[in-house]
Structure formats: structure tokens, C-alpha cells
Amino acid sequence: MLAFSNSPPPPEEKIKHKSGSESYIALVWRRLKRSWTGMSGLILVVLLLMMAIFAEFVAPIDPKATDTGFAPPQLISFHDKDGNFVFQPRVYALVETSDLDPVTFQPIVGPDYDNPRLLGLFVKGAPYHLFGLIPSDRHLFGTTDGGPVHFLGTDKFGRDVLSRAIYGSRISLMIALTVVAIVTIVGTTVGMISGYFGGAIDAWIQRFVEVVLAFPQLPLYLALTSLIPVTAPTNVFLAFVIIVMSALGWAQMSREVRGKTLALARIDYVRAAMAIGATDRRIILQHIFPNVMSHVIVAVTLAIPSVVLLESFLGFLGFAVKPPLISWGLMLQDTSTYSVIGSYPWILSPVAFVLVTVFAFNALGDGLRDAIDPY
Template identity: 75%
Template sequence: MSTPAEEADVAPVATRLSGRAEGYATLVWRRFRRSTMGMIGLVLVVMLLIIAVFADFFAPMDPKEPNLPFAPPDVIAFEDPSGNFSLIPHVYPIGDTGEFDPVTFQPLTGADKSNPTPTGFFVKGYSYYLFWVIPTDIHFFGAVDGRPIQLLGTDKFGRDILSRGIVGSRISLMIALAVVTMTTIVGTLVGITSGYIGGALDAWVQRFVEFVLAFPQLPLYLALTSLIPVTAPSNVFIAFVIGVMAVLGWAQLSREVRSKTLSLARIDYVRAAIAVGSSDARIITRHILPNVLSHVIVAVTLAIPSVVLLESFLGFLGFAVKPPLISWGLMLQDTGTFSVIGSYPWILSPVIFVLITVFAFNALGDGLRDAIDPY
């Protein structure tokens, strides 16, 4: 017979042993957080979504306000004009130093230390509506005295590239998330239904999927988006672009989900559910769909970067977003000539936003794929 002291020693052990029966989501999270790149991708994705939601708050300048065209990026430094360290960062505009290159005799430019712009956090700037309802003029970062700062320079109309990139993240990520949501829903439902029912329905559905996959997508994108009149409202144009991308993007996921469903339909618990008389809808939603979701989640995280790249490419060609809306692809239209890139290389700054987004979602997708895979 065990003593009370022995039972007290055994109780924590039993609690720990019983606590090891964790759920599937907990096990996936435990494996996922061991992936360094996956965690970096998760942090970046969360930051991108927060910046997109509160874009006006994080934008230091009005993205539509014109200033000096093709102004070079300002220099930000933690020092005052005398060169001493300062906890308050100062922004120094790029100006003419009064010196000339000894070879080309071109005027040299550099930071104008005589005209600093003090900056700070939670400063007042241009007015906007928080959550499209609450009027405010507080910004996360900006000039204390209200002077313009261009940390990434300006475009051909003198608009701040950094602010336009932050505000443009709304449209670019909204298009990507909307397209991926539609393609995921349609592709998953079609794939599961086709793979589970099989027979003639599966044959006809797969022929249609092959027909969609056989189309050269880029020429079809350009052909369909060119059907929208130039005078159409921007919202209508974006909705049409989202619809075109979704119609042409669901087929590949459908084929992948179908192959997973074919293997799951032969598992014992599915056959047992069929034997006890469960309906097809119940078997699909309660037994097959939860086991397919792991693959679908990974496919979603890997599909978002593809849509972002496609939107950027179509926007560069002028087939995705129309002014006055802002997107990363539309901003890249200014880089259409080598002379502009050579003279004003900072005009390529929107590429940084695209690269960070693609890297973040790809890293997150790779981490989830390793964490969800039971093998």
C-alpha cells in the first residue's frame, strides 16, 4: 500500500504523462516553431497584415501629395547637425555639395547637414480615417515640424515612394487574399467531390480541369482584362481582375486535392462510415475534408506569393490596377525605361515590398509543410 507521500510524488508524473495527449494543432505548432525560417516568415506575414490594415497610420507622407519629382532618398541618422549622437533621429535631404567629380566634372550630391528635419513617433500628419470611420491625423513616424521626408525618394510626380508602397500593400494583398480564397474554396470542393464520387462525374470533371490547365494563362489574362473599358470604375476593374485570376487558378489545387481524396477514400474509417450508412456529404465534410486541410493550408501559403507576383507583373503592364488606386505593380510602371532606372535607381524600391512579401509567405509555407507532414 502506497503512502500519501508516494502518491504525491506519482501525481505530477501522471499529470505530465496525461498532458502529453495533445491535439493535432498543438503538435503542429510544436514542430513549426522549431523551424527558424518558418517563424521568420510568420512574423513577417503578421507585420505585413498589420501594416496593410493600418497603412495610413504607418505612412509618413500623403501618398498622393506631389513634391519634388525624382527626389533622391533622404538620409536618416541618429546625430545632430554638429555630428553628436542624438536619441531623436534626424533626416537630412540630399543636396548639392558644391563639389565636382574630378573625372566626369558632374556635381556631387550628399546629405545636407545644414538643414536637418527632426523626426519622431506618433506625430501629426495628413488626415485620414482609421478603419474608414474614425478621423485622425496621428502617424507612427514622421517629421515633427511637418516638413516632407522621403526615405525611399519620390516618383516622377514627386509622390513619396515609401508611403505609396505602404498604402499600396492594401490593394496588392487584398487581391492576393481574395483570389486565393476563391480558388481554395472552388478547388477544394471540386477536387473532393470529383475524387470521392468518381465514375463518369470524375472523368468529365477532370477533362474540364485539363481544359482549364491547357490554356496559356498570361495571354488569356491580358485578353480578358483588356475587355474592361478604360472608363470603368477602379473597383469594377479590380473585381474583374480578381474574377479572372480566380477562374484560371483553381484547377491545379483541384487536381492535387483529388489525388489526396482518392487515397483517403480507401482508408478503413471511410469504408466503415460507408458501411454504417453515412451520407456522402457527412463523409466528405467530417472524414475527408479535415485530412485534406493540411495540404490545402500549405497550398494557400505558397499560392499567395504567386498571385502577388502575377499582380505586380500585370500592374507593370497596366492590366491590374488603375489610378487613383495604388498597388505595387502600378508603382513599377515608372521603371519602364532603362534611362529612368539608370538616372533614378530608387524608383525600383517597390520591388523590395514584393520581395519581402514573397519571401515571407514562402518561408511560412515551407515551415507549415514540414510541420504538418506526419512523416
């Protein structure tokens, strides 16, 4: 005779029950945590997004404030002018010397060892409104006396390169995320419709996709962006750039999703759903779309760095956002002259932000590709 007990199950059974009911998202997260490249990419992406959202707080000084023209980066030092070690880090203010630059014939700027500026965290500085609403004057880092500090030097107008790069991450990432969102929605929808229905619908859609893919993108970008007058408002120019990038980028996504849909439409459970009379809408949304999403998520993480690179390249050619907005592409316009790069190499600093962004999203995409893959 069997005896039943109400005592709780042993710890081993609890663990098995918990792992048996693990959701797909939890399984993907557990796989992603095992990939050091995927986790490093995720951490960098989160830091980049936080930097863009709280740019006013992270930037040490006002990006529009001017100083002494081209000035080299200020190095952090733990020694005073006599070489003695000090615990609190400091930088030395930059002043103009009596020497002239042999290329530009401008006064050379050098450190003032007699006036050190102490560094600190959560210091007071230029006032700002966080999110345009919350007034504050606290910055993540900077000098304790509120004076200017240039860790990456200044541009030709004396504006801090680091602060401008931090503010520029907002526009560059906003353009990338908006373009990729539009490309994903349009490309996924068109690809699933084309691959599922097939026949004449698929033929006509694919001919249109081939026409879009046949356009030489770079000349077309330059031609379309040049149609906007110089006096056009910044918002109009920004919207036009997003529309142009989206209009030329959705076709490749739709072609990839179509290929996945063609394979999924022949799987047994999809054919079984057709046989019992399920509607096309239900089959697409309930059976095909969830299986396509794994590929779409990876494609999104790999498409974002491509848009960031494209925006930076167009900005280098002179087709970036207009001031007072700041983007990495706009900052790279100052590097168009070789003599300027040779004399003031620190103005290439926005390239480092672009490289970090590209690496972060590519690493995250690589980790997600392995975590999402059911095989």
C-alpha cells in the first residue's frame, strides 16, 4: 500500500522543476551570460545609451563654451610641479605661450604648472536642465573649482571635444536607432508577406526590391541630401536624412526575412495550421513571426553600427546635421584637412567613440546570434 506525504520535495526536485519551466527569454539570457563578447558588448551598449540619455550630467563642461582655440588634451597627474606625489588627481590649466605654431602661426598652448586644478566626482559646474526639465549644476566629473577641463583637447573654436562627443552621441545613436526601427518594421513586414503568399505577389515585390537594391547608395545619398537648402531648419534636415537612409535600407532586410519565411512556410506545423483552416493572419503572426524574430534581432544589432558608420561618413563629407545640434559626423568635418590632422590629431577623438559603438553592437549581435540559435 502506497503512502502519500505532504512534505516538501527535496532540493533536487525543486531545481529540476524550476529548470523545466524556464522560459525562452530566460534560456537566451543564460546562454548570453556565458559569452564574454556578448556580455562585454551588452555592457558597452548600456553605458553608451546611459551616456546619451544623461549627456548633460556626464559632460564635464558646456559643449558650446569656448576657450583658447586649438588646445591639446590635458593629462591627469598625481604629481605637483616639483614632482612630489599627491593623492588627489589634478590637471594644469592651458595658457598661451610666446611660441608660434610653424603651420598656423598661432600661439602654442601649454600647461600652467603654477595653477593646478583638482579633479573630483559629482562636482559643480555649468548649469543645465536634465531632460529639459530638471535644473542642476552637478556633473559626473570635472574640476572642483568649476573651471574648464579638456581631457580630449579643444577644436578650432576652443570648444571641449569630449563634451561635444558626449552630446553628439545623442544625435548619432538617435539617427541609428530610428533608421533601424523603420527598416526593421518595413523590411520584416514586406519580407513575410512576400515569402508567405508567393506567386505573383512575391514576384512583383521582389522586382521592386531588386530595383531598390540596384541604386548606388552613396551617390544617391549625396544627391538627395544636397537637395535640401542650407537655410532649411535643422529638424527638417534631420528628418530628411532619416527618411533617405530608411528608404534605401529596408530592401536588404526584407530579402533576408523572405528567405526565412520561405523555409518556415514548408514546415509541418505551418502546413497543419493551413489544413485545419487557420487564417493567413494567424499563421503569419503566431507561427512565422516568432521564428523570424531570432534572425531579426541579430540583424538589428548588426545594422545599428552600419548606420552609425554611414552617418559619420556622410558627416565627414559635409552632409551632417546642422548646428546647434552636435553629432559625431558633424565633428569629423574638422578633420577634412590633412594639415589640421597633422597639427591637431586630438580632433580625431570622435573616431574612437564610433569604433567603440561599432564594436559594442557587433559583439552584442554575435553573442545574441549564439544565444538565440536553438541548435
